[in-house]
Amino acid sequence: MDIASNDDHPLRRLTLDQLRRRTSMKWRTHPDDVLPLWVAEMDVPLAAPVARALTEAIAIGDTGYPAGTAYAEALADFARERWGWDGLAVERASIVPDVMLGVVEMLRLVTGPGDPVIVNCPVYPPFYQFVTHMDRRVVEAPFGPGLRLDLAALEEAFARSTDDGGRAAYLLCSPHNPTGTVHTAEELSAVAALAGTYGVRVVVDEIHAPLVTAEAAFVPYLSVPGGESGLSLMSASKxxxxxxxxxxxALAGPAAADDLARMPEEVGHGPSHLGVIAHTAALREGGRWLDAVLNDLAENRRLLAALLAEQLPAIAYEPGPGTYLAWLDCRKLGLGDDPAAAFLARGRVALSAGSDFGTGGDGHARLNLATTPEVLTEAVRRMAKAVG
Structure with a gap:
């Protein structure tokens, strides 16, 4: 394949046979007769600028340890161009191995063992796994109507978590996984105000930030009034x-700079040098490719909605403006708490089990729609047959 030409419909370029040659988790967890629409990997060729940067690095043996601020500088320029945010300060940025390990390090800076960490459920399962593994306790603040932040529930969780005078953190997912919710500036400002009132430190996973539709607008948490004490994790990986x-x-607001400065120096040893090169190239030169992906995802959202309406009308699906994930309410199908298990066993389609996403997840499934229209169409056909 000519990597120079893959800006044109990245989600339509690979055949199922080509995809099955991959050895990543998505394509090796299940047998070959299963269509994998679960873990967050996209069925796309590598963006040409990224492929070139990696090829050039390998050609000169540039495979040592990461150094410098090129990644942070590229992200700062991307944020200015895409989100109109010029507040990403390179001096308040530190490289970390990945977003979730960065989340762990940020939570260690602002909480101690046994302290509460508030999350909005349903939410990305590693939020539960990583938080409990580091000896913190999860406090849930469920989403409200329309799968949006419930500020009353959030305030109640903040109050309950700090009523003994101890420390607490709020781990916010923005845009939200699995619902695709994109929080507004007003909502995030209200969050910051509540956090300030109750002394709760906000740590934000913003890994899906570039994956927002043209009809919505991603708002960096650190850009809103009161967000100065926040800590954010960003990456080009998704x-x-x-x-x-x-x-x-890892990014710090102006009032959190001292917190970030306390992060152990050895944390910065974990990222891959080739990873830094790839992410920097993506942010610097991968804008056209990203726009093509966003267009393909918009078409896939429309396709999925039409397919479900036609073949599985009992499934409630409201396309979210963020991420490439679809949150399917399957409770009317009568498949119990784990409809993903039935779709896998009877239809050979792998989705993520909604129950893994905490309160509000039972009877739901998460579908990764970052695939080809052909795979998406076949997956829904199989799912319909599984319940027919």
Missing amino acids: AWNLAGLKAAL
Whole structure:
């Protein structure tokens, strides 16, 4: 394949046979007769600028340890161009191995063992796994109507978590996984105000930030009034399908600079140098490719909605403006708490089990729609047959 030409419909370029040659988690967890629409990997070729940067680095043996601020500088320029945000300060950015390991390090800075960490459920399962593994306790603040932040529930969780005078953190997912919710500036400002009132430190996973539709607008948490004391994690990995090339950035608001400065120096040893090169190239030169992906995702959202309406009308699906994930309410199908298990066993389609996403997840499934229209169409056909 000519990598120079893959800006044109990245989600339509690879055949199922080509995809099955991959050896990543998505394509090796299940047998070959299963269509994998679960883990967050995209079925796309590598963006040409990223492929070139990696090829050039390998050609000169540039495979040592990461150094410098090129990644942070590229992200700062991307944020200015895409989101109109010029507040990403390179001096308040630190490289970390990936977003979730960065989350762990940020939570260690602002909480201690046994302290509460508030999350909005349903939410990305590693939020539960990583938080409990580091000896913190999860406090849930469920989403409200329309799968949006419930500020009353959030305030109640903040109050309950700090009523003994101890420390607490709020781990916010923005845009939200699995619902695709994109939080507004007003919502995030209200969050910051509540956090200030109750003394809760906000740590934000913003890994899906570039993956927002044209009809919505991603708002960096650190850009809103009151967000100055926040800590954010960003990466190019989701938007350019670079999960296997480890690198992310921890960002601090002006009032959190001293917190970030306390992060152990050895944390910065974990990222891959090739990962830093790839992520930097994506942010610097991968804008056209990203726009093509966003267009393909918009078409896939429309396709999925039409297919479900026609073949599985009992499934409730409201396309979210963020991420490439679809949150399917399957409770009317009568498949119990784990409809993903039935779709896998009877239809040979792998989705993520909604119950893994905490309260509000039972009876739901998460579908990764970053695939070809052909695979998406066949997956829904199989799912319909599984319940027919």
